[in-house]
Amino acid sequence: MTRTMTVVKKSKLSDQVFQKLRFMVLDNQLKVGNYYLEQELAEQLGSSRTPLREAAIRLEQEGLLEIVPRRGIYIKPILAPQMAEIYQVLSWLETAAISIACSKPVDPDKIAELERVTNNMIEALEHDDLVAWAENDNLFHQILISLSQNNELISLVNSYWEKTNRARMLTLRIRKPPVQSSQEHRSVIEALKQGDVETAIAINTQHRARASGELTNLLEAINP
Amino acid sequence: MTRTMTVVKKSKLSDQVFQKLRFMVLDNQLKVGNYYLEQELAEQLGSSRTPLREAAIRLEQEGLLEIVPRRGIYIKPILAPQMAEIYQVLSWLETAAISIACSKPVDPDKIAELERVTNNMIEALEHDDLVAWAENDNLFHQILISLSQNNELISLVNSYWEKTNRARMLTLRIRKPPVQSSQEHRSVIEALKQGDVETAIAINTQHRARASGELTNLLEAINP
DNA sequence: ATGTATTTTAATGTATACATTACAAAATAC
DNA sequence: GTATTTTGTAATGTATACATTAAAATACAT
Numbered sequence: 059m060t061r062t063m064t065v066v067k068k069s070k071l072s073d074q075v076f077q078k079l080r081f082m083v084l085d086n087q088l089k090v091g092n093y094y095l096e097q098e099l100a101e102q103l104g105s106s107r108t109p110l111r112e113a114a115i116r117l118e119q120e121g122l123l124e125i126v127p128r129r130g131i132y133i134k135p136i137l138a139p140q141m142a143e144i145y146q147v148l149s150w151l152e153t154a155a156i157s158i159a160c161s162k163p164v165d166p167d168k169i170a171e172l173e174r175v176t177n178n179m180i181e182a183l184e185h186d187d188l189v190a191w192a193e194n195d196n197l198f199h200q201i202l203i204s205l206s207q208n209n210e211l212i213s214l215v216n217s218y219w220e221k222t223n224r225a226r227m228l229t230l231r232i233r234k235p236p237v238q239s240s241q242e243h244r245s246v247i248e249a250l251k252q253g254d255v256e257t258a259i260a261i262n263t264q265h266r267a268r269a270s271g272e273l274t275n276l277l278e279a280i281n282p
Numbered sequence: 283m284t285r286t287m288t289v290v291k292k293s294k295l296s297d298q299v300f301q302k303l304r305f306m307v308l309d310n311q312l313k314v315g316n317y318y319l320e321q322e323l324a325e326q327l328g329s330s331r332t333p334l335r336e337a338a339i340r341l342e343q344e345g346l347l348e349i350v351p352r353r354g355i356y357i358k359p360i361l362a363p364q365m366a367e368i369y370q371v372l373s374w375l376e377t378a379a380i381s382i383a384c385s386k387p388v389d390p391d392k393i394a395e396l397e398r399v400t401n402n403m404i405e406a407l408e409h410d411d412l413v414a415w416a417e418n419d420n421l422f423h424q425i426l427i428s429l430s431q432n433n434e435l436i437s438l439v440n441s442y443w444e445k446t447n448r449a450r451m452l453t454l455r456i457r458k459p460p461v462q463s464s465q466e467h468r469s470v471i472e473a474l475k476q477g478d479v480e481t482a483i484a485i486n487t488q489h490r491a492r493a494s495g496e497l498t499n500l501l502e503a504i505n506p
Numbered sequence: 507a508t509g510t511a512t513t514t515t516a517a518t519g520t521a522t523a524c525a526t527t528a529c530a531a532a533a534t535a536c
Numbered sequence: 537g538t539a540t541t542t543t544g545t546a547a548t549g550t551a552t553a554c555a556t557t558a559a560a561a562t563a564c565a566t
């Protein structure tokens with residue numbers, strides 16, 4: 059007989075440390091441009107240096123920080139020019155996904171989902187719920203990419219989206235919610251329905267370019 | 283006075299282990315689908331488990347292997363469908379790079395470089411020097427991408443190129459050298475010169491699609 | 507003989523101890 | 537007082553010891 063019991067989470071400590079440390083960087087608890095000692099971070103996160111080190115190595119590969127030989131763990135700044143490049147790459151990847159999506163008949167269920175989250179965005183804006191707005195914006199682009207049915211592309215886009223997320227979190231309070239976004243999403247959906255690749259791509263590219271411009275301006279204002 | 287002395291490389295052991303281990307995977311010394319114990323690998327590479335572990339974590343993120351809790355380090359196979367996806371992404375990224383490159387006047391020096399390495403490829407083929415051929419093929423695409431002047435894109439393409447490299451190394455002996463490649467490169471150069479974006483993209487896409495097709499067929503033949 | 511419970515074992519995950527070394531401060535020479 | 541050498545120290549990099557645990561092996565009962 060199988061005993062039913064509470065399944066206690068037993069993820070590796072190094073994984074927990076990884077997620078916590080990651081959040082601390084994204085949440086700007088660890089200040090950009092600063093150095094932090096392994097020992098201190100380890101204690102702060104309730105682990106020894108080993109799991110902390112393993113987490114830091116992963117985050118270094120993600121580009122969030124740098125392990126500098128005798129100075130500590132360096133929190134890398136998000137420079138405006140780099141963020142612009144990242145947005146450009148993101149925009150191209152989405153363009154590719156849209157092209158693929160339009161080359162075959164688009165799944166009506168997916169279209170419905172896109173419409174649903176767009177409505178959610180509008181509603182969220184009306185209630186001044188920025189977090190809900192951001193979540194649905196995120197969802198919209200995830201669904202859009204999933205249309206490509208290329209898993210490699212999907213995870214790649216996700217990783218780039220995360221990179222921009224950091225900048226968005228930094229500037230969430232500063233920037234005014236882009237009311238245009240929902241309308242742009244509507245247009246993309248419309249173009250998808252009619253298989254109008256060119257238009258869908260054009261709108262999305264424009265959408266990204268505007269978002270990129272706004273963010274990089276804010277970043278330049280924040281950084282020296 | 284500064285004494286001049288032989289500068290001995292003092293890279294971290296974990297870095298050396300990383301590179302060695304990486305090469306062992308790419309070179310198929312560690313067989314795909316097999317599990318290897320940390321202890322054994324560490325001894326084999328002349329280090330303790332700690333540096334080996336750090337190296338393995340990095341390679342896990344690169345997607346070459348997987349650290350499986352109580353079984354060992356698993357060398358991930360390259361599955362044909364995944365490789366097809368990777369090639370598709372690579373192709374799109376190059377398409378993006380070419381678009382950008384063509385949107386501004388192309389640096390004549392770069393064009394000259396492209397022509398040089400293409401000639402090198404032809405010459406290498408005449409001497410049956412597959413390694414030199416592969417090196418120059420690599421160079422061609424590197425230069426092509428560098429035209430985009432987007433560093434994020436450049437490093438991204440490089441990482442994808444490396445992923446395909448693994449499959450190429452596996453199949454280098456089997457496949458016949460694609461004599462068409464040089465001609466395709468020539469056509470891309472010609473299109474670039476005339477700022478003919480559409481043609482340049484079309485040829486490159488076709489080029490990649492063919493390479494992808496050949497490789498995935500071979501991979502399917504090798505794997506179960 | 508088969509299925510269940512218990513013990514053993516072997517491998518990872520984590521903590522810690524030790525070695526190494528870049529940087530800085532102090533000391534000495536001029 | 538400045539420059540150079542020496543020494544000290546603090547932090548990482550590496551090795552190792554220990555804890556944990558999933559799976560295999562064994563024992564046992566039915």
